[in-house]
Amino acid sequence: MFKPSRMILLAAAVALGAGCAVQNPYVRDDGEMRKSTTYGTIGAVAGAAIGAATSSKKDRTKGALIGAAVGGAAGGGYGYYVDQQEAELRRSMQxxxxxxxxxxxxxxxxxxxxxxxxxxxxxxxxxxxxxxxxxxxxxxxxxxxxxxxxxxxxxxxxxxxxxxxxxxxxxxxxxxxxxxxxxxxxxxxxxxxxxxxxxxxxxxxxxxxxxxxxxxxxxx
Known part of the structure; x- marks a missing residue:
């Protein structure tokens, strides 16, 4: 029987581990973790669920891993997006x-x-x-x-x-x-x-x- 919770957690952990290596690390002045980490976690778990649910039975593990990676990257991307927007605004407002x-x-x-x-x-x-x-x-x-x-x-x-x-x-x-x-x-x-x-x-x-x-x- 398909156990989605176990598979999703495994996939999310793998995706987040990979994502940490490529995220642009930004920490707020008060020491809190950047919001993109939260977005990445949510995206990874959601992506894993969708990937597992839409894959055939034998490919559910692979589908969950792919879904977690894609969802985590998409969710965690807002921090990088703001990096680019901030740089552009500082340039144009100089x-x-x-x-x-x-x-x-x-x-x-x-x-x-x-x-x-x-x-x-x-x-x-x-x-x-x-x-x-x-x-x-x-x-x-x-x-x-x-x-x-x-x-x-x-x-x-x-x-x-x-x-x-x-x-x-x-x-x-x-x-x-x-x-x-x-x-x-x-x-x-x-x-x-x-x-x-x-x-x-x-x-x-x-x-x-x-x-x-x-x-x-x-x-x-």
């Missing part, structure tokens, strides 16, 4: 004032207010179109992650006004990206107003840092 940060397999783009919008306005500044065009091209090329656009303000002025302004700015960026051909189904927007400062609002330099737009890229 000299624009846009900061690229990475945490595990998540990417964050930080766009300070001095290059994005005029004071009290949600109209995109003229010098910000070139970076946004580069971002749109990148997002169309790398289309395997969601795009969350978040607007932030300092704490000067009425709270509700800042909340509305931050949402309008996030939506302006989203509208421009979709107009350049980025799939709108991948995009979401939020306005955080002054609720998530990254610096003290007691100084002008701190307030300038807090006036920003962030784009978070995560696996779909």
């Amino acid at each position: 000299g624009t004032g846009v900061e690229v940060q990475r945490n595990g397999d998540d990417l964050k783009l930080i766009m300070p207010g001095n290059i994005t919008f005029a004071t009290n306005s949600a109209d995109i500044a003229g010098n910000f179109y070139a970076p946004l065009n580069n971002l749109a091209n990148s997002f169309k090329q790398y289309d395997q992650n969601s795009i969350e656009i978040v607007g932030h303000t300092d704490n000067v002025g009425a709270y509700q006004y800042n909340m509305t302004l931050s949402q309008r700015r996030a939506q302006s960026v989203a509208n421009y990206l979709t107009a350049q051909g980025v799939n709108g189904m991948r995009i979401s927007t939020r306005g955080m107003g002054p609720d998530q400062p990254v610096a003290s609002n007691a100084s002008e330099s701190g307030r300038a840092q807090n006036r920003r737009v962030e784009i978070n890229l995560r696996p779909l």
